Amino acid sequence: MDCASCAAKIDTALRRIHGVADANVSVSAGTVTVLHDDTVAPEALAKQIAMLGYRITGQVPTDAGTSPSASRNHDCHDHDHDHGSHGHGHDAEGVTGLHSHMHDHGAGEGPWWKSKRGLLTIACGLALVAAYAVGLAVPNVGRWAFLLAMMVGLVPIARRAIVAARLGTPFSIEMLMTIAALGAVIIGATEEAAMVVFLFLVGELLEGVAASRARASIQGLTKLVxxxxxxxxxxxxxxxxxxxxxxxxxxxxxxxxxxxxxxxxxxxxxxxxxxxxxxxxxxxxxxxxxxxxxxxxxxxxxxxxxxxxxxxxNTIARIVRLVEEAQESKAPTERFIDRFSRYYTPAVVVVGGLVAVVPPLLFGAEWGEWIYKGLAVLLIGCPCALVISTPAAIAAGLSAGARRGLLMKGGAVLENIGKVTLAAFDKTGTLTEGRPQVTDVMPFGRAEHEVLSLAASLETGSSHPLARAILAKARESNVPFEPAMDAGAIGGQGVTGSVGGTSLFLGSPKAAAERAPFTMEQAERIAALNEEGKTVSVLLVDNQIAGLIAMRDEPRADAQAGLVALKRAGMDALMVTGDNRRTAEAIGAGLGIDVRAELLPQDKQAIVRELQARGHVVAKIGDGINDAPALAAADIGIAMGGGTDVALETADAAVLHGRVLDIACMVRLSRDTMANIRQNIAIALGLKAVFLVTTIIGVTGLWPAILADTGATVLVTANAMRLLRTREGT
Known part of the structure; x- marks a missing residue:
C-alpha cells in the first residue's frame, strides 16, 4: 500500500463484514490484522480486499484449530493474534494470514515498469500519444481518439471508485478523479480529460515507487544476515x-x-x-x-x-520488528491530520459543487465555464498529499533512525523526543562502559610493565571483573605474562601465587597493609586514587609493596562529546545513579554534569517526577532493571544498548549500540522529522491554495489542477525520503 487512503479503504471495507470486530491496517508494512468471530471465513476477507484492487500474497499460519486453513504452512512473518473467546486474529495476507497485500500501483518487487500499475500508465501514455497523432492526421476524429485514450486509464480508476463506494468509501480519490474526467468530457474538454487521467496515473506510480523505497529501506536490513x-x-x-x-x-x-x-x-x-x-x-x-x-x-x-x-x-530482526510496530503508533500531528481529512474531502466536493452552480444560477455566468472550474476544484482538493505528508515523514524518520541503531516505538515518541529539555542519565553502563578498566599503574622500586605482568600472572583464568580489567590492560600493553603457580583466592582479601619462585599477593589496601606497612607516600597515593572514585589493588612481592593498580568504570569514549552535543541542542543533563557518591562525583566532574548519587530505584523515579513538576520535559536514559521505574515515569524513556530486556521493554526508545552521542542524534532526527512534516503540510496546502485561486480567476484549468494534487503528493513523499539520507552525527 502506498498511502493512508489505501489503508482507510481497506479498513472500512473489512469492518462492513458481519462478524468483524476490529481491523488494523499497516501502510508501512503492507499488512492488516483482523479480529473476527467464527462466522467469518478467511476467504471472505481475502475477497473483500481483492475487490478493492489489491493483490494478496503469502499467508501466515495461526494456531491450529482457529480456522480450517490454519494448518497450512507458508513462508511469512509470524504475528501474535488474539485467540480468545471473542474471535480469531488473522493477518491479512492470503487466506488465514492475509499479510502483505499491495496496492497494484505500488512498485513492489522488481522494476516499476513490470508492475500492473506501471504497465497501465505506459499503455495510457502510448494511447495519448496515438490520439494526438490521429488528431493531427484526421482532425474530425481527434476527439474520439482522445476519448478512447482516456478510457484506457479511466476504466480501472472508475471501477476502483465504484467498489470503494459500495464498500463504504464514497469520497475516494478515484471517485473525485472519475467525476472530474467524465464532467470534462460532457463539457467538451476531452483532450484535457485524457491528459488529467494520464497525469493521475503517473502521480500514483511515482507515489508507489517512493512508498516502496521507504519500505525497502528498513526491510533491506534483513538481507545483511x-x-x-x-x-x-x-x-x-x-x-x-x-x-x-x-x-x-x-x-x-x-x-x-x-x-x-x-x-x-x-x-x-x-x-x-x-x-x-x-x-x-x-x-x-x-x-x-x-x-x-x-x-x-x-x-x-x-x-x-x-x-x-x-x-x-537477533539484533536486525528486532530492529525491523520494532520499527514496523512503531510505524503503526501515530504521532499526535498524524492523528490530527487523519481527523481533519475525514471532513476535508466531503467539504471539497461541496465547494466544487458550489463553484459549478452558484455563479450561473445567481449571477447569470456561463454554465460550461463554471462547471469546468468546479471540476478543477475537485481535483485540486484531493487530500492525498495532505494525508501522506505526516506518515511519510514519520516512516522515513523511524527507518533512518533504525538503520543507525536508534529505535523509537512509534510516531508519538519520534515527535516528542525533540521536545525534551532535560536528559537524566544513569551512570554504570550508560555514561560509562559498565566494566572496570585499569587507569593507573604505580610501581615502587620496579618497572611499570613488571608490576602489570606479575598482577596479570596472578589473575590468569579468573573471570572476576577486576581480574579481567588487569588482563585486558596487559594484553593492550603487550606485556608478557604466564600463569602463576599455586594460585588461589583468599575470600574478601585477594589472590596469592608464585612466579619463578617469588611469592605474590594482589589484594585490597586493607589486606595488603596486614602483610606489609605502607609508607606515608604510598598511603597518600592510595587515598588520592580513592578520592577519584577508583578501586585500588596492591601488589606484594615477597611481602614487599611492589606497586599499585587503580581501576575504575571509565566514561564511554563519546560521553563528553554526547553531553556537549545535547547542550548545544538546548538540553540540560543530570546523572542519577545508585553508585557511591565519591565515584559518581568523580565521573561527573570529569564530564561536567550534575550528579545525584546513592539512589534507590524509587529515588530515581521521584527525581524524574520532581523535574517534571518544575516544567521540564524529561528523557531518562538507562540500561538496568533498577532504571525501569524511572524509564516508565519519564516523558521519554531511552534504553541504552546492551541493556536488560526489562529496560528495553519499559523504554519508549532504545540506543542499540551504546553511544551517548546517539541521544543527541535522536533529538536531531526528531526535530528534522517535525520540520519535514511542517514543510510537507505547507507544500500540500500551499499548492492547493495557489491553484484554487488561479482556477477560480480562470488562469489554470484541469491538467494544472491534477498537477496540484499528484505533483504535491510526489513532492511531499520525495521530501520525506530526504530523511533516509540522514548521516551519522547529523
Missing amino acids: PKTALLERDGKTEEVSAESLPIGSIILVRPGDRIPADGTILSGESAIDEAPVTGESTPQRKGPEQNVFAGTINGDGVLRIRVDAAAQD
Missing part, C-alpha cells in the same frame, strides 16, 4: 541454514564472512566491521567474551561464536 552458517557439531563443521541455528550452538566464522547470528566470541580475535548495522566507520577489535551482532563482517581472524539469540530475535 547470511543465509547459511558453519555449525560445529560432533567435532565437525557443516553448513546449515542460519535461520535454523539454535541458541547455544557453536558456529565458525571465517575472515571476510558476515556473522550469521548474535552471539559471544568463545575463541579468536578479529576486527569486526559493524558499519552495516551500527554505522560505526571504524572496525571494532573484539576477542573472547565479547558480543557480536548478526550481519556484521568478520575482518582478519577466525572466530568461534556461541549463538545467543534465535534468528527471529
Whole structure:
C-alpha cells in the first residue's frame, strides 16, 4: 500500500463484514490484522480486499484449530493474534494470514515498469500519444481518439471508485478523479480529460515507487544476515541454514564472512566491521567474551561464536520488528491530520459543487465555464498529499533512525523526543562502559610493565571483573605474562601465587597493609586514587609493596562529546545513579554534569517526577532493571544498548549500540522529522491554495489542477525520503 487512503479503504471495507470486530491496517508494512468471530471465513476477507484492487500474497499460519486453513504452512512473518473467546486474529495476507497485500500501483518487487500499475500508465501514455497523432492526421476524429485514450486509464480508476463506494468509501480519490474526467468530457474538454487521467496515473506510480523505497529501506536490513552458517557439531563443521541455528550452538566464522547470528566470541580475535548495522566507520577489535551482532563482517581472524539469540530475535530482526510496530503508533500531528481529512474531502466536493452552480444560477455566468472550474476544484482538493505528508515523514524518520541503531516505538515518541529539555542519565553502563578498566599503574622500586605482568600472572583464568580489567590492560600493553603457580583466592582479601619462585599477593589496601606497612607516600597515593572514585589493588612481592593498580568504570569514549552535543541542542543533563557518591562525583566532574548519587530505584523515579513538576520535559536514559521505574515515569524513556530486556521493554526508545552521542542524534532526527512534516503540510496546502485561486480567476484549468494534487503528493513523499539520507552525527 502506498498511502493512508489505501489503508482507510481497506479498513472500512473489512469492518462492513458481519462478524468483524476490529481491523488494523499497516501502510508501512503492507499488512492488516483482523479480529473476527467464527462466522467469518478467511476467504471472505481475502475477497473483500481483492475487490478493492489489491493483490494478496503469502499467508501466515495461526494456531491450529482457529480456522480450517490454519494448518497450512507458508513462508511469512509470524504475528501474535488474539485467540480468545471473542474471535480469531488473522493477518491479512492470503487466506488465514492475509499479510502483505499491495496496492497494484505500488512498485513492489522488481522494476516499476513490470508492475500492473506501471504497465497501465505506459499503455495510457502510448494511447495519448496515438490520439494526438490521429488528431493531427484526421482532425474530425481527434476527439474520439482522445476519448478512447482516456478510457484506457479511466476504466480501472472508475471501477476502483465504484467498489470503494459500495464498500463504504464514497469520497475516494478515484471517485473525485472519475467525476472530474467524465464532467470534462460532457463539457467538451476531452483532450484535457485524457491528459488529467494520464497525469493521475503517473502521480500514483511515482507515489508507489517512493512508498516502496521507504519500505525497502528498513526491510533491506534483513538481507545483511547470511543465509547459511558453519555449525560445529560432533567435532565437525557443516553448513546449515542460519535461520535454523539454535541458541547455544557453536558456529565458525571465517575472515571476510558476515556473522550469521548474535552471539559471544568463545575463541579468536578479529576486527569486526559493524558499519552495516551500527554505522560505526571504524572496525571494532573484539576477542573472547565479547558480543557480536548478526550481519556484521568478520575482518582478519577466525572466530568461534556461541549463538545467543534465535534468528527471529537477533539484533536486525528486532530492529525491523520494532520499527514496523512503531510505524503503526501515530504521532499526535498524524492523528490530527487523519481527523481533519475525514471532513476535508466531503467539504471539497461541496465547494466544487458550489463553484459549478452558484455563479450561473445567481449571477447569470456561463454554465460550461463554471462547471469546468468546479471540476478543477475537485481535483485540486484531493487530500492525498495532505494525508501522506505526516506518515511519510514519520516512516522515513523511524527507518533512518533504525538503520543507525536508534529505535523509537512509534510516531508519538519520534515527535516528542525533540521536545525534551532535560536528559537524566544513569551512570554504570550508560555514561560509562559498565566494566572496570585499569587507569593507573604505580610501581615502587620496579618497572611499570613488571608490576602489570606479575598482577596479570596472578589473575590468569579468573573471570572476576577486576581480574579481567588487569588482563585486558596487559594484553593492550603487550606485556608478557604466564600463569602463576599455586594460585588461589583468599575470600574478601585477594589472590596469592608464585612466579619463578617469588611469592605474590594482589589484594585490597586493607589486606595488603596486614602483610606489609605502607609508607606515608604510598598511603597518600592510595587515598588520592580513592578520592577519584577508583578501586585500588596492591601488589606484594615477597611481602614487599611492589606497586599499585587503580581501576575504575571509565566514561564511554563519546560521553563528553554526547553531553556537549545535547547542550548545544538546548538540553540540560543530570546523572542519577545508585553508585557511591565519591565515584559518581568523580565521573561527573570529569564530564561536567550534575550528579545525584546513592539512589534507590524509587529515588530515581521521584527525581524524574520532581523535574517534571518544575516544567521540564524529561528523557531518562538507562540500561538496568533498577532504571525501569524511572524509564516508565519519564516523558521519554531511552534504553541504552546492551541493556536488560526489562529496560528495553519499559523504554519508549532504545540506543542499540551504546553511544551517548546517539541521544543527541535522536533529538536531531526528531526535530528534522517535525520540520519535514511542517514543510510537507505547507507544500500540500500551499499548492492547493495557489491553484484554487488561479482556477477560480480562470488562469489554470484541469491538467494544472491534477498537477496540484499528484505533483504535491510526489513532492511531499520525495521530501520525506530526504530523511533516509540522514548521516551519522547529523
